[in-house]
Amino acid sequence: MTPDAINRLVAQLARLPGIGEKTAQRLAFHVLRSPPEYARGLATALNEVVDRVKLCNRCFSLHDGPEGTFCQFCSDTRRDERLVCVVEGIADELAIERTREFKGRYHVLHGVLSPLEGVGPEQLRIKELILRMQSAPIEEVIVATNPDVEGEATALYLTKLLKPIGVKVSRLAQGIPMGGDLEFADQATLARALAARRDL
């Protein structure tokens, strides 16, 4: 019989996304076989994430600064505060940041509108975005939600809220991926690419 401590570790690991019971067991035994410092380091890292990482009060990105301070993006005065990019989650923010093309600020919604899953505007950081509009000189909001049904619905909802305030609302262009092939692009993507064509 497996010791209870191992069963508890396997059960916790199996709750991670994409990790089934078998993988959880494999990971647990890997931890057991590793030097004790590794497991202790892992436990410390997990504790630190829980204790120190929090959401920025302004844009809802993650940061580990003192309570009441803003994240690296909000506190960087070199970034253009007139430009705000709205993303679904932290991973999207990091993806845009990796391009090194965006020098504005962010606003993380922490999800998208999804009536089927019971996610309405009040479950997202939408109210906070509107409040932000009133306290900062924001001129343009780039809606960078995913180009799927829920992402599009969220973009439309935000546009309806933001346009009357007098702020410019833009959406990331959609089209043929770099290195892609027109012949194999699906109809919707090709139609979007045509509609979003630009002058040369």
Ligand SMILES: [Zn+2]
């Ligand atoms: Zn922030």
